[in-house]
Amino acid sequence: MxxxxxxxxxxxxxxxxxxxxxxxxxxxxxxxxxxxxxxxxxxxxxxxxxxxxxxxxxxxxxxxxxxxxxxxxxxxxxxxxxxxxxxxxxxxxxxxxxxxxxxxxxxxxxxxxxxxxxxxxxxxxxxxxxxxxxxxxxxxxxxxxxxxxxxxxxxxxxxxxxxxxxxxxxxxxxxxxxxxxxxxxxxxxxxxxxxxxxxxxxxxxxxxxxxxxxxxxxxxxxxxxxxxxxxxxxxxxxxxKKLDRFIAKRHQVVNWYRKYLSDCLEITLPEEIPSSRSAWHIFVIRVKNVKDRLPLYNFLKKNGIGVNFHYPTVYSQPYYQKLDLKITNCPKADHYSQTAMTLPLYPNLTQTKVKYIVNVIKQYYRL
Ligand SMILES: Cc1ncc(COP(=O)(O)O)c(C=O)c1O
Known part of the structure; x- marks a missing residue:
């Protein structure tokens, strides 16, 4: 995995x-x-x-x-x-x-x-x-x-x-x-x-x-x-001492994902706003069709890819649902949480593994 x-x-x-x-x-x-x-x-x-x-x-x-x-x-x-x-x-x-x-x-x-x-x-x-x-x-x-x-x-x-x-x-x-x-x-x-x-x-x-x-x-x-x-x-x-190197390697992995996923129009890739340099802790993609989220997630898991989900909205957690909190409408957060999926990202993730992950995604979409 x-x-x-x-x-x-x-x-x-x-x-x-x-x-x-x-x-x-x-x-x-x-x-x-x-x-x-x-x-x-x-x-x-x-x-x-x-x-x-x-x-x-x-x-x-x-x-x-x-x-x-x-x-x-x-x-x-x-x-x-x-x-x-x-x-x-x-x-x-x-x-x-x-x-x-x-x-x-x-x-x-x-x-x-x-x-x-x-x-x-x-x-x-x-x-x-x-x-x-x-x-x-x-x-x-x-x-x-x-x-x-x-x-x-x-x-x-x-x-x-x-x-x-x-x-x-x-x-x-x-x-x-x-x-x-x-x-x-x-x-x-x-x-x-x-x-x-x-x-x-x-x-x-x-x-x-x-x-x-x-x-x-x-x-x-x-x-x-x-x-x-x-x-x-x-x-x-x-x-x-190695922090900046780790971040640079994370950027490299993100660039591979961007390159290999650029023709996969069924998903949205995360943006990096120009005034910032992200630490790229996680790489979250979003499926354009909500219905693809769970089957794609399961397909990736079945193929040995440890996808994850960051995050279900905090207020949707069972414990929070029972609290007396003023919840204002957060439609974008709700939409995000139904479409997001985290792909593997860490400094030592190899180009070969990124290619493999992207190929499995493309296999799901029959690309
Ligand atoms: C956004 C955020 N806040 C707080 C924490 C808590 O950190 P820790 O796991 O070191 O207690 C985490 C850990 O995953 C986190 O992602």
């Missing part, structure tokens, strides 16, 4: 992990800070706080932003459930805006009408690695005094108008799950330029415990153990 995503691990990664395993520190040692500095430098921001997963990083970011019960947060329904689950954990309410059908990201022109007195933040999600329209989102946020907390779990390594994703929001969250731009096994991080957020993130990540003026540990906030280990951070540091 050709999986839809996969990590790229080489000898240097193994060496980095082994060296840390043999060192004094398995956790709470120097590698975490080194990894955080590496991430902050790469993205051109002041602070990075590593966490045990992207989900933990989201939870920390929302807490640091002060989100609480009753607050409304505008986001996209085309995301992984973690984006909004961590809002629910805090009693905050996700308010879903419709998506754009060129980028599949939250449609920035639909945000303003969703803003109420209870709105505290906007959570753009850089779906599939493609940055959202941050310029417009930022001017809206400024006008209405809202925070922007970017879920950029798909988009480490992406650029928007010359700036790195990670530097575009008040707080930005990354994930280092194996299918992501770089991996630490499980892992995540929050990036910010604000010292007050940084201090909160550090405190909340480790039980809410800090040193008092006499050097004793005191607990001042209700926190968690969301720490990343040094073993994972060593892997992350080693991976970070």
């Amino acid at each position: 050709i999986s839809y995503g996969s990590q790229s691990i080489d000898r240097n990664d193994v060496q980095a992990v082994t060296t840390t395993l043999k060192s004094k520190w398995l956790t709470q040692g120097p590698k975490v800070q080194e990894f955080e500095n590496g991430l902050a430098n790469y993205c051109g921001v002041k602070y990075a706080v590593a966490a045990s997963s992207g989900t933990a990083a989201l939870h920390l970011a929302y807490l640091a932003a002060g989100l609480k019960k009753g607050d409304e947060v505008i986001t996209t329904p085309n995301t992984f459930v973690a984006t909004t689950n961590m809002l629910l954990v805090l009693g905050a309410k996700p308010v879903f805006g419709d998506i754009r059908l060129d980028t599949y990201n939250l449609d920035e022109s639909k945000i303003a009408k969703l803003i109420t007195k209870k709105t505290k933040a906007i959570v753009p999600v850089d779906f599939a690695g493609q940055p959202c329209e941050y310029q417009k989102i930022r001017s809206l946020a400024k006008k209405h005094k809202l925070l922007i907390i970017a879920d950029a779990c798909h988009a480490l390594g992406a650029n928007y108008r010359g700036a790195k994703v990670g530097s575009l929001a008040d707080l930005t969250v990354f994930s280092f799950h194996p299918v992501k731009s770089i991996t630490t096994g499980e892992g995540g991080a929050v990036l910010t330029n604000h010292k007050n957020f940084y201090d909160q993130l550090l405190l909340l990540r480790s039980h809410g415990v800090e040193k008092d003026q006499n050097g004793f540990n005191v607990m001042t906030k209700l926190g968690f153990n969301y720490r990343l280990t040094d073993i994972q951070a060593a892997l992350g540091l080693s991976q970070l």
